Amino acid sequence: DAAASVPVRRLSDWDAAELHTLVEDYGSPLYVLDRERVRENYRRLETAFPDAEILYAVKANALGEVLSTLREAGAGLECASAGEVQRALGAGASGSEVHYTAVNPPARDLDWVVDAWADGPELTVTAGSEDTIDRLEERGYDGRLCLRVNPGIGAGHHEKVATGAAAKFGVPAERAVDVLADAADRGFDVVGIHAHVGSGVSSDQLEAHREFVARMGDLARNVAGVVGGLEFVDVGGGFGVPYREDEAPLDLESVAEATREALGAVDADLTIEPGRYFVADAGVLLTEVNTVKEARETTVTGVDAGMTTLLRPAMYDAYHPIRNLTAEAGDGSIEAENGPAGRERVPQTVAGPICESGDVFCTDRQLPASKRGDVLAIGNAGAYGYEMANQYNSRPRPASIVLADSEARLARRRETVTDVTRPEREARSASPTDR
Ligand code: LLP
Numbered sequence: 001d002a003a004a005s006v007p008v009r010r011l012s013d014w015d016a017a018e019l020h021t022l023v024e025d026y027g028s029p030l031y032v033l034d035r036e037r038v039r040e041n042y043r044r045l046e047t048a049f050p051d052a053e054i055l056y057a058v059k060a061n062a063l064g065e066v067l068s069t070l071r072e073a074g075a076g077l078e079c080a081s082a083g084e085v086q087r088a089l090g091a092g093a094s095g096s097e098v099h100y101t102a103v104n105p106p107a108r109d110l111d112w113v114v115d116a117w118a119d120g121p122e123l124t125v126t127a128g129s130e131d132t133i134d135r136l137e138e139r140g141y142d143g144r145l146c147l148r149v150n151p152g153i154g155a156g157h158h159e160k161v162a163t164g165a166a167a168k169f170g171v172p173a174e175r176a177v178d179v180l181a182d183a184a185d186r187g188f189d190v191v192g193i194h195a196h197v198g199s200g201v202s203s204d205q206l207e208a209h210r211e212f213v214a215r216m217g218d219l220a221r222n223v224a225g226v227v228g229g230l231e232f233v234d235v236g237g238g239f240g241v242p243y244r245e246d247e248a249p250l251d252l253e254s255v256a257e258a259t260r261e262a263l264g265a266v267d268a269d270l271t272i273e274p275g276r277y278f279v280a281d282a283g284v285l286l287t288e289v290n291t292v293k294e295a296r297e298t299t300v301t302g303v304d305a306g307m308t309t310l311l312r313p314a315m316y317d318a319y320h321p322i323r324n325l326t327a328e329a330g331d332g333s334i335e336a337e338n339g340p341a342g343r344e345r346v347p348q349t350v351a352g353p354i355c356e357s358g359d360v361f362c363t364d365r366q367l368p369a370s371k372r373g374d375v376l377a378i379g380n381a382g383a384y385g386y387e388m389a390n391q392y393n394s395r396p397r398p399a400s401i402v403l404a405d406s407e408a409r410l411a412r413r414r415e416t417v418t419d420v421t422r423p424e425r426e427a428r429s430a431s432p433t434d435r
Contacts, residue, residue: 011379029305037282060275067091082109095121156198164197196236213262237274283382306352327368
């Protein structure tokens, strides 16, 4: 399969001239997503896990076009909120393709999801506490129920994304059998157990993954005896992708093998729900240089994207590769980075327009000397990029372009300040019951 043989897409693989043209056409900052790469990533995962049920964790990138692409490829959709469920159904998913993972769910989320379920779609609700089960029952829900357990093991690229041991998530695994037996007695259709260790799990965390899946296997065997069989065991997502240009990709085959081995013999389907893996390297963020200055200790390259556009560097010290597309293009012809048209490389701090000292994409990184008007590309921005964007400093969110069938399409327009201030204007005409 040709797709499976394209193991990683690096930022250096993107066509500089094509990206540059997008900024000329659509402005900056700009998110770009390559639909075909999303499909390739799905096929790579499907090849490694041929027997698994694959859900896409919508939170990584909820753009409608991403959802429909992955649905068509065969993925179900894992949703973290009523809003995401709404998007999933809007993208054409039927209820049976949707899992709603309720984390301390606000009442309006439960109300919405239970109403939607009562109207027909046979979705699966994954509850992470006994309170959530009670609240579902109070609303008359007795449909498909999965229990999120806390396996007591966490992993991931940063402590802020290790979920497996964080107290906030799931019912302690030791209590799962009792909780599910009780739910089954109360008439819920108990279909599965779920856990997610963390996000950005790398090959060197394979042991933690193995231990975690083994615990899920043990639990599944215990639970199945009590509730009369389980349909699936969902071991979450978390598959890491390389962010640094020289970083080796996750060895998916060995993760898949370790998963099957550790799970052992259970009479239930294996379900996985990655987000990042499908979309991270399918997206780049383009941003224009507006300021170049010699600061006391470094050269600062000021750009129009910031922590409000791509939060990951500020929040997790996450590394994202950066290219100067204009410098590479030279006088119009694409040259090798240090070729005839190439510029000298100098250490620089690429910083955004937000009034926070943490608003930097990199510090002292060697990049071609920047000039005002240059277009930079920030790689691996397809996962948790736009999704975590916000309007701090009254900064409208950027536009999103989808590349598909050899053309570029505006998939989401750029916000304006009018969008930012609209809720205030509308407050005047809102009714006090619009809570
Ligand atoms: N399932 C559940 C229940 C999750 O909480 C998550 C991610 C996933 C699946 C998908 O994980 P993935 O395959 O994408 O690693 N904003 C952070 C990542 C937060 C992930 C939260 N949960 C980041 O940018 O690194």
